[in-house]
Amino acid sequence: MKHLLPDFNDLLHTDFVVTTEERWHEPYLSSQSVGVVFVQQGPLEFLVLTARNYSIARKHHIRINELSECRADCMHINDSWATLNKKLQHCDYVVVLRDGAAIGYLKTSELASRVLQAYTYLKAYYDTILETTDDTISVIDNNMDTVVWTGGAERLYSIKKEEILGEPMTRFFPENRLDNLKILNTGKRFYHKQHQPRDDLFVLINSAPVKLGGKIIGAVSCEQDVTYQAQLNKKLTNAKETINHLQKQVCRMDRSVDPFRCINGSSEAIQNTIDKLKQVGAARAKVLLLGESGVGKELFANALHDLRTLGAAPFIPINCGAIPDALFESELFGYEKGAFSGANPLGSKGKFELAKDGTLFLDEIAELPLEMQVKLLRVLQEGTFYSVGGTKLKHADCSIIAATNKNLKELVHKGKFREDLYYRLNIITITIPPLRERSEDIIELSHQFLYEFAEKYGRSCTGIPKEVMMALIDYSWPGNIRELRNIIERLVVFSRDELLNFNDLPVQIRESNQESEMPESFSQNELPENQPLVSLNRAMRECQHRTIRKALEHTNENKNKAAEILGISRTTLYNKMHQLGIS
Ligand SMILES: Nc1ncnc2c1ncn2[C@@H]1O[C@H](COP(=O)(O)OP(=O)(O)OP(=O)(O)O)[C@@H](O)[C@H]1O
Secondary structure, eight states, X not given: OTTSOOOHHHHOBOOXXXXXXXXXXXXXXXXXXXXXXXXXXXXXXEEEEEHXXXXXXXXXXXXXXHHOOEEEEEEETTOOHHHHHHHHTSOSXXXXXXXXXXXXXXXXXXXXXXXXXXXXXXXXXXXXXXXXXXXXXXXXXXXXXXXXXXXXXXXXXXXXXXXXXXXXXXXXXXXXXXXXXXXXXXXXXXEEEEEEEETTEEEEEEEEEEEETTEEEEEEEEEEEOHHXXXXXXXXXXXXXXXXXXXXXXXXXXXXXXXXXXXXXOSHHHHHHHHXXXXXXXXXXXXXEEOOTTSSXXXXXXXXXXXXXXXXXXXXXXXXXXXXXXXXXXHHHEEOTTSSTTSOXXXXXXXXXXXXXXXXXXXTGGGSOHHHHHHHHHHHHHSEEOOBTOOSOEEOOSEEEEEESSOHHHHHHXXXXXXXXXXXXTTEEEEOOOGGGOHHHHXXXXXXXXXXXXXXXXOOOOOOOHHHHHHHHHSOOTTHHHHHHHHHHHHHHHOBTTBOOGGGSOHHHHHHHHHHHSOTTOOGGGSOTTOOHHHHHHHHHHHXXXXXXXXXXXXXXXXXXXXXXXXXXXXXXXXXXXXHTOO
């Protein structure tokens, strides 16, 4: 191909003779086929005689040094163009050796014209490619000067070639937005990176360093304008947000919409819980929601509130475990102006007042300090309270829903929760079942969360691979639905090619799946007929859960004694408790 440098073999001349200084005048060079005589003076040293000079010298007995035209250098046939280039600097001929023997010679004059020809072809192709492409291509050299700027770049940035070529690119763009400059320093290439070279412009950029002899001599960028797509995407996201917002408002106004619609799960256990709450909905009695962490207590409380108030009154949650003791009273009952230093000088309403006609949701009620339990009890009994620093009696006109993941009865026994408050709250108690007791919901909830996060992160993952689903079903979910939700979010974020990957599951879930493939205490032959393996595992887990809980209750939560009764080490007991979600 004419634009490539020629092969040395193609340029090799073989009409030559190599002789020595003593024998140079011998008459064997009268032949027409010999063009050059190389007189060898050392192992790699040659004098050059053209055939014509040789004849003159012989005829007139001239000394060799007087008629020699020049010296020739030598190279090996496998040497590179870079080596040859160095030799050509100081001689007109290069003797080419193979295994120490001369096999031909190269002429500098001829090489130069062949290299120039290759360069001319290459340049013609290169210029035509750059003129023909619509793409935005730019190249800078290692001084940051612009050496290539295509028509696409002219159009995208409204900068003419005449203005920018030969000029530092930093004159036209802020340095921190020039990825080319970073490449000059780091040598790292990148592909399809989102980039914003100017406030109004979004591009996808491929960039690479230009290297020569191991050194970076420049950087190339090829950009694709995606501003239109980025703007469309933004509009789409805004539109989605607006639709979501409107949908929520429509739901609130539409009395026919089921307030329990956002509680997913069709297991018998969850449906029974929903039915019970619907029954108590009409009565404005206090409700105590029990259930492990992340099981959906607040979601249920919210749904019950919507059912009772049709969303027309406030739902005010307060986390009794997260407020410092000193602030609790003012948080619950509010304070008057000047009540204490550092407070809002105008005073502030407390949660009881904010929840007027609506619901006050007392989350983590078991964490309420004892002295606050007395004050809360008084409000629940009398229905009135004073704000901090206030003298005016106020009415507590709100429904109360309390929730906890602790065993309140046990705390009453231990003196950590007031018995009278317990009986005040424990009028209607509803326990929300943990996720491990309703594995059929895992499938529904996982898909629900998958669609939610796929939309949020703009991925089009549509399904959950079988091995991932099996691992999710077999895990014991100590963190319940919150944990499941977080894990699906993680899988969507790490998904590649729109697929969720088993290896992106947290290690404890992957391990629980491996464990379940062949439980230690059962062999295949012992499996009950028609009983699927997953149910058997679940049965095993539930049995373990019950047994460990019983042992702990029996030993008054003493783990050493419980481990002894169960015949396992304390560490194994801790591990099992963690796996089974026993707090
Ligand atoms: N049945 C369900 N359907 C859909 N999402 C649910 C369901 N139950 C819980 N969630 C989601 O799980 C997360 C935890 O729920 P929530 O905060 O109501 O649990 P909780 O029991 O109050 O937790 P904690 O004990 O930590 O206060 C929330 O993101 C909630 O939306």
